[in-house]
Amino acid sequence: MEGLDIGSRKLEVNANREKMAGTKKTEMINRAQRRWRLLARALTRSPEPQEDAEELEPDPISVRRFTNFGLVNAAALENVIGDRESTWYSYAATIDRKCFAVDVREVNKSFTANELIGFNNTGNICVWPSEECLAHYLLSNRNICRGKTVLELGGGMSCLAGVFVAKYCKPAAVTLTDGNVTSVDNARCIVARNKLDTFIDCRVVQWERAAKDLRQDDVNANHVRQTWSMDWNQPESRRTSQAGLYDVILSADCLFFDEARLDLVETIFGWLAEDGIALIVAPRRGSTFEKFTEAAIERGFTARQREFYDPRVWSRHLELVEHSQEYCPDIHYPLLLELTKKQIKAPG
Numbered sequence: 001m002e003g004l005d006i007g008s009r010k011l012e013v014n015a016n017r018e019k020m021a022g023t024k025k026t027e028m029i030n031r032a033q034r035r036w037r038l039l040a041r042a043l044t045r046s047p048e049p050q051e052d053a054e055e056l057e058p059d060p061i062s063v064r065r066f067t068n069f070g071l072v073n074a075a076a077l078e079n080v081i082g083d084r085e086s087t088w089y090s091y092a093a094t095i096d097r098k099c100f101a102v103d104v105r106e107v108n109k110s111f112t113a114n115e116l117i118g119f120n121n122t123g124n125i126c127v128w129p130s131e132e133c134l135a136h137y138l139l140s141n142r143n144i145c146r147g148k149t150v151l152e153l154g155g156g157m158s159c160l161a162g163v164f165v166a167k168y169c170k171p172a173a174v175t176l177t178d179g180n181v182t183s184v185d186n187a188r189c190i191v192a193r194n195k196l197d198t199f200i201d202c203r204v205v206q207w208e209r210a211a212k213d214l215r216q217d218d219v220n221a222n223h224v225r226q227t228w229s230m231d232w233n234q235p236e237s238r239r240t241s242q243a244g245l246y247d248v249i250l251s252a253d254c255l256f257f258d259e260a261r262l263d264l265v266e267t268i269f270g271w272l273a274e275d276g277i278a279l280i281v282a283p284r285r286g287s288t289f290e291k292f293t294e295a296a297i298e299r300g301f302t303a304r305q306r307e308f309y310d311p312r313v314w315s316r317h318l319e320l321v322e323h324s325q326e327y328c329p330d331i332h333y334p335l336l337l338e339l340t341k342k343q344i345k346a347p348g
């Protein structure tokens, strides 16, 4: 048994080490340990790694010393009376001299054992660079979500891209999701504070469960999902419920979960409208981006990988390559994967 101290709690993590043999399993344990340490640091908010610095360095899963592209800047909201568990920030992006800002709640409490071990908690680490780049891309291309039903999967603690879309892109409706209850609760607080709760729905969605349900359905049946529409001419009106799939599905930095890869593909496939588009943003992280793309194609998607999709993201990337020692494109530069159900016609 291995212990992890988080605040006053001691969480027992059964690594079951002695039963495991072979390098692969040892690697898995090391990786899990590094993940836990990273998580512990995030939870205790200690900014720099201490003794375990060396060990954290090569982790392809979640190296977070490079924290953002500087495209969305956070400023603490001094005048907001938060609770002891959180601090409120204004997250702002300036694009073509127009400022886009939303209030974001950052949690700084110690998490309960349930919150920690109940589900993957990588999302409890504020906003990841992929989410930042996705938000910037969508704010720069506001037509993509205009009038559309939008779903974010694995949105983490802020669901930042989805919140920006809701506030500035005039979508028909937005659904923000994560598999982690704490993340979804935090997203609900953010949505309420930004007064977007009349047309944003926040829900816990775990891809394994969603995919299982979808697989049980008849492949040709209409997957009727509860979604919400909003009449933009009557902003005060409550949403009306309508059956439907999503026109745009968003996801940032969710491709490195090997066990959940096929379930995430299935969830996107099952919930995306026939003429919809999924915008998946993630760093390569070894072969994880490629494996996800292959799985998506195998499932029936047409996939387009884009390295250059946002001039500002790209120019920041070039600057960072040149000047930052912490920046490693493989684990930090988010590529854009566009998935559609359109069939490419064979020539002739």
Ligand SMILES: C[S@@+](CC[C@H](N)C(=O)[O-])C[C@H]1O[C@@H](n2cnc3c(N)ncnc32)[C@H](O)[C@@H]1O
Residues within 6 Å of the ligand: 119, 120, 121, 122, 123, 124, 126, 127, 128, 129, 130, 131, 132, 154, 155, 156, 157, 178, 179, 180, 183, 205, 206, 207, 208, 251, 252, 253, 254, 257, 260
């Ligand atoms: C690296 S974080 C990214 C969070 C957010 N998109 C961002 O970039 O700031 C990955 C997110 O995926 C969620 N997640 C991981 N596995 C999941 C699963 N099987 N089902 C649903 N969500 C999952 C985690 O809870 C976490 O919030």
